[in-house]
Amino acid sequence: MYLLHLNVDEGGRSVGGSGNGGSSGHLIANPAATSAATVTELHDCQVHLQEVERAAKSSLESVKRSNVVVEELSQKLLGCGDGVGAGAGWGGGGTQIEIPPCPACDACPSCPSCPVCPSVVASFGSTTSGQHSKKWLTIGIPTVPRDENHLGTTLESWIRQLPVHDKDPLYDDVVLVIMNMHGEGHDWFYKAKEKYSGNHPFSRYFRFTEETYVTPDPVPHLTAGKDPGDANHPGFRVRKQTRNIASLMKESEGLGDFFMFTEDDMQICDHGLVSIQYMLNKAELYAPDFMTIRASYGMNGIFMRDEDIASFSSYLLEHQARRPPDHLVVEWFAGEKPQSATLKRGRKHMAFRYNILHHLGVVSTLRAERSKTFPVCYEELGEPTLFEVEAFNFKTCIDDDIWPCDVDPAVRTMGIPWGHMCMGPLCLNGANPKKKGGG
Structure with missing residues (x-):
């Protein structure tokens, strides 16, 4: 499933973050631009994350429908932080959001990049077993x-x-x-x-x-x-x-x-x-x-x-x-x-x-x-x-x-x-x- 790692101190500043295996995308906000608005946007990111997780855990028999939902919501995640510290580089101590990409999985062979992670598939069982998960x-x-x-x-x-x-x-x-x-x-x-x-x-x-x-x-x-x-x-x-x-x-x-x-x-x-x-x-x-x-x-x-x-x-x-x-x-x-x-x-x-x-x-x-x-x-x-x-x-x-x-x-x-x-x-x-x- 999609994981969002936010390591932020009381002032809203990043104190580091870690991925969950594989390469990770990073959205870095300029620490000088960190404010109450930033914290609000981070909260919105967390809300989007919860939506992504719920969608990813939905019935694998409805995975094609879920894929559309998850893909749309993942775009929201990628958009979190837009306008906050725009143009900031990849260095420094800005707020860090890590979103490990989800590799293609067998549950959705028609999709070039299936947004349902193998961990989610394993938790519900395989759809190739002849029974719905x-x-x-x-x-x-x-x-x-x-x-x-x-x-x-x-x-x-x-x-x-x-x-x-x-x-x-x-x-x-x-x-x-x-x-x-x-x-x-x-x-x-x-x-x-x-x-x-x-x-x-x-x-x-x-x-x-x-x-x-x-x-x-x-x-x-x-x-x-x-x-x-x-x-x-x-x-x-x-x-x-x-x-x-x-x-x-x-x-x-x-x-x-x-x-x-x-x-x-x-x-x-x-x-x-x-x-x-x-x-x-x-x-x-x-x-x-x-x-x-x-x-x-x-x-x-x-x-x-x-x-x-x-x-x-x-x-x-x-x-x-x-x-x-x-x-x-x-x-x-x-x-x-x-x-x-x-x-x-x-x-x-x-x-x-x-x-x-x-x-x-x-x-x-x-x-x-x-x-x-x-x-x-x-x-x-x-x-x-x-x-x-x-x-x-x-x-x-x-x-x-x-x-x-x-x-x-x-x-x-x-x-x-x-x-x-x-x-x-x-x-x-x-x-x-x-x-x-x-x-």
Whole structure:
């Protein structure tokens, strides 16, 4: 990746600098011209550098697009310092910026000088291995022992929809991360791991792992007493589940452009993967920098960008004793608190009109009591299933399937009646033909 070495003393003067191997380009500013403006320009250089690094670390499958971005940003770096000490020689003690050039690399053979360094390629793996290094979508599934093999049923629902040939645009571009949150004794997990690993035709889509990022309970004295909590105040079990979710996110960070939350007892609905592709692509058109999009209920069907995983996992851990995770996630992406509003940075949170997951159990992992009736596949997601701030708004987007829909008319499209695409017993039309909301 591009590295910028700035060795400047308190007065803004250079005290030397070093490269990172290979030849380096130097931009030397006249020390006599060093001023507060110089420091400001150096700050701008650092900002540009961060942009370059983020671009260089982006999906290698999008490397051609990234190359353009990185090349443009590298020109900004080369322009840093222009007009500051113009005409200065290469000697003296001026402010020094070293930018080691990045040699050509195999990941982009069509480019004469590939701006993605070998170190970045090595960190993500080679694209010549037959598999994408960074996926389009990571699906995170925490799992615990249950009486019935809900995990197996859930994974089979995904297998029915995962691409089977390399002509499919999503072939090898999806990964399911299944994390055992219980340790030894979770037989369904180990049976699934054995079944879907090795020579299984869909093994490329699965990553089985144990919880490795263990963090302490912030209120151990309450845990010692096994505090039960309630619907709005997390007890010791819910706090543990919050930490489990944070562990899963840390394990999944960097694997895909988007991350999806779901659970081991939530089947994906018919055409669910197609609806996800449609939903995310349309959300990108409506709001290219959108923060999240909601397509189910509870801690399920929430999609966020990979770059927000660290932010949200930290937020969960910090506030785990205050609210359950399915409340904290809404607080976070809706910017309901000063801290979360700062993290939101004015980006939109969005909602899909329909539910794309089917719940297998009758007891929620976040609630001890038997659950009320859950929405079926492609039932509309409004209140009270979701909070008002996250639910699809039918008044403003009655003919659309993505909310908010206040976009340029040239971009906006009519919604698709997804409810009519699912006719089985798990679907809206199969479960309750007279119920409204099928699209």
